[in-house]
Amino acid sequence: MKRIIGAAVLACVLASAVTACGGAGEGPPLGEFAAISKKETDAPFVLTAPSSRSPAAFVYTSSNPAVATISGATVTIKGVGQTEITAAQPGYESYGPTRTSTTLTVSATCVSPATVANYACTAPVSPGATAALTDGLIYARVLHTDTYAHATDFCAGTVIDSVANWRLPTQAELARLVASGKIAGHNWQLGKAWTSTAAGGANGAHMVLDLETGDAVSRTDTDVAYVSCVRS
Incomplete structure (x- = not known):
């Protein structure tokens, strides 16, 4: 009987690097909790729990609620940046508590020709991209x-000339x-x-102005200018 018990203990020790033995206070090893990349306009999504031998439900938290909040396992994106998402599993019967974490990176949704740089939409860099011209206003090159x-989205959401x-x-x-x-x-x-x-008396239309002649006309918003x- 003693030899059988000794073998079981030895097997548990050898397996401990891969799986939990279920000893009192031991937290089971957790499977992969992969990094996540999203856009700021993405819909809420549900986290996939890391694998675990314990049946206890995971509790998720976000370190940066300005980037994302979590309710249950559903993540709602709030802004651009990074946040650490922690998956904590409480103790259950012979299994102790355990946890793991990953990084959620949220990037801006850009309007071409802007691209993402440091999580923000950034216009292509070029000499003389902006100039102070009239009325104390600074204009970006057209x-x-x-x-x-x-x-509208390009101007409001893009970093131009830093x-x-x-x-x-x-x-x-x-x-x-x-x-x-x-x-x-x-x-x-x-x-x-x-x-x-806005173009007077016309829904879904705005004024465009000819930068060479100064003439202004109405144009439907779905047209290009x-x-x-x-x-x-």
């Missing part, structure tokens, strides 16, 4: 076209800029550019 919604908090200019602001003649020499595309000014971003 280079690409897009729909009104994408133009600075955030851009917006579309109003029709009046862009008209004064054209009249000043200060666009010359900044390598802008001189076509019709979106403004934030050049994107001009401005900030104070």
